[in-house]
Structures are given as C-alpha cells and as structure tokens.
Amino acid sequence: MIFAAATVELSRAALQHNAKKAREYAPKSKLIAVIKANAYGHGAGQVAKILAPEVDAFAVARLDEALVLRESGIKQRILVLQGFLQAEELPIFQQEQLDAVVHSEYQVELLEKSQLSGRLSVWLKIETGMNRLGVQPSQFKSLLMRLRTCVSVADDIQFMTHFANADDRKDPKTKQQEACFLTTIKGEAGDRSVANSAAIIAWPSAHLEWNRAGLMLYGASPIIGEKASSLGLMPVMTFYARVIAIKQVKKGEAVGYGSSWQAPKDMLLAVISAGYGDGYPRHAKAGAYVLVNNQLASLVGRVSMDMLTVDLTGCSQVNVGDKVTLWGEGLPIDEIANSANTISYTLMCGVTTRVKASWV
C-alpha cells in the first residue's frame, strides 16, 4: 500500500452522535443542520446523506449549494440563508422547493413583482444586533404585511435572527438580541429560529421551534474556553500526515523559512508531510502540538506549503512512515485553532482538495 502524504478521516459515528447531542441539548426544538461551505469542509453531499435521518432540515448559505444537495437526491427542507438576489432565482427556489430567507426590503419587492406558479416558504430575518443580515425591527410589521399579501409567498411565514456573541456565556448581548427578537414579532403567529450551536448549548431560552446547528455537528466547541469533549461532542474530522524525515540538529541551528526558529539545544526533529498547501495553518505558533504515535510533539519553525517540522524531544520510537495526527481524534482542533490565532471553523473549511478524504 502506498501511503498518502495528507489525509482526512471523517467519522460517520461522530457526526451522528453530535446530531443526537444537539437534540439532547434542545429536545423540544426541531433541528436544522447547517451544511454551508461544503459542510464546513467535510463534504456536503455525504454529510447530508448521513444526517438526513437525524435532522428535520438543512441550511446552506447560497442557492448553488442547495442545488448540489437536490442533485444528490436530498429531499428534505433546505433553507438558503442568504435568500435570493435576483428575480431569475425565484422560479428555481420554487421548482426545487427551497426555503428562502428574506432579510432586506429589495427581496420583498422581488417577490411582489414575481409571477410564480406556486408559493415560496419564507423566513423573515430580523436585525437584532449583529448588523449583518436582517430587516430593522421598525420595518418588520410593514414588510410582514406585504409578504402576507404576496401571492408568491406561502402562508406560514417563519421568523429568525442570528446571535453575534452567543459563544460567550457571560455576554449580556445574547439576551438583549433575544428580547429584541421576541418583542418585534410579538403577536405574530409563525415558527421561530434564533439558536446557532453556541445558543443550543449555552442559551436554553433561545431554543424555539427550530434550531440551527453548525459547528457542534462537526465536533468542535462553539463556546469560548470550553472543550468540545466536556460538551459531549466528538470530532468528525481527523487530519493525518506522515513522518517523512528524522534529523538531528545542533544547538543554534535554524529550521525552516526565515530561520525564525533556532534550536535551543541539540535536538531530534521530524519533518511531517503536510503544510499550508493542505490547510494546516501557516500561522500556527511554535509549540502547537501534533501527535506522533500518541505522543505530543511540538511545532518548530515556520510551516511551509507541503511540510512542517516538529521537535521529537520526549518522544520515543518514531520512524519514517509513522502516522501523525494534526488535529481531530486525540488532539482537539480548537487547540490548533488557538495556537494559530484563529477558530476551528476556518481550519475545517480550509482543508484543501489535494487532501484525500474518506468516511469511516
């Protein structure tokens, strides 16, 4: 067998487990699995197939992402979180039975001008403090009335908003956004959705008719400073590479581009077969860990495109060809994200196409 230099192994069982966990956290709510950006880099088609029996609906960011899912045979409800931008998209939403998020007045106008043969399911999104997408609370009543009289819109209009700071259990803004949302829609009948992964875990009052779980399904922690494992989540993606060289360096010798790191003593190093060209973060700090034969080894020098280098001090029995874990099972992706001053979302999304992925 020829070893692949960089691979990701994706765990079906972990994905199913995390979906069940999302339900356990919020047993009264229906569950929307957010699988935008190719299911956070895990492969949207396969993730949707595995999750179809576990969830009530899917959400993607854009129309083209929804079409890929329909083509692969997904029959469930799919919310398109950015809705539509042009009149030409509306018949496609209708044909493919996609739910559209309406976040701006121009979209209401497009619906009013459209002549569809059927009616679209619409989620009216309200701006409550994120200042990204959503209609202002002051516009809400009049836009809702217009949507309700629009022949292209299905009767049961749903309401949603999105939290900016739900990942911080101490931040009062989440409660303020929730209150703003509830006040705005007061007296209006319709299903509601506000909770992302962080709110599913940390803000039970935000569990309404529908929740939208993204990150937690993939097994990373959506809460600042809390470990995924302590939240009951299991990593779906494990990123592997191989030891391709072992070398001795002397005290004071530099390793990698820019010679930014020098050995503080005579040391044994291993060169690992993955780098930023595979999606390992170039900005990971010296000291970030990898696992070599279940032993921690820390990064030294700059990450290059196809390789990175680690310190084998304290590791025993390491050989060329040994498998190395860069994140995932045994090495939380959140720790690597922290070492690179980023978030686990970007690492998952950033695994490149040359990395061979397989489901187990």
Ligand SMILES: *Cc1c(COP(=O)(O)O)cnc(C)c1O
């Ligand atoms: C991406 C997204 C989500 C999922 O967020 P997670 O933090 O990954 O759970 C939910 N709702 C909206 C509107 C989103 O854009």
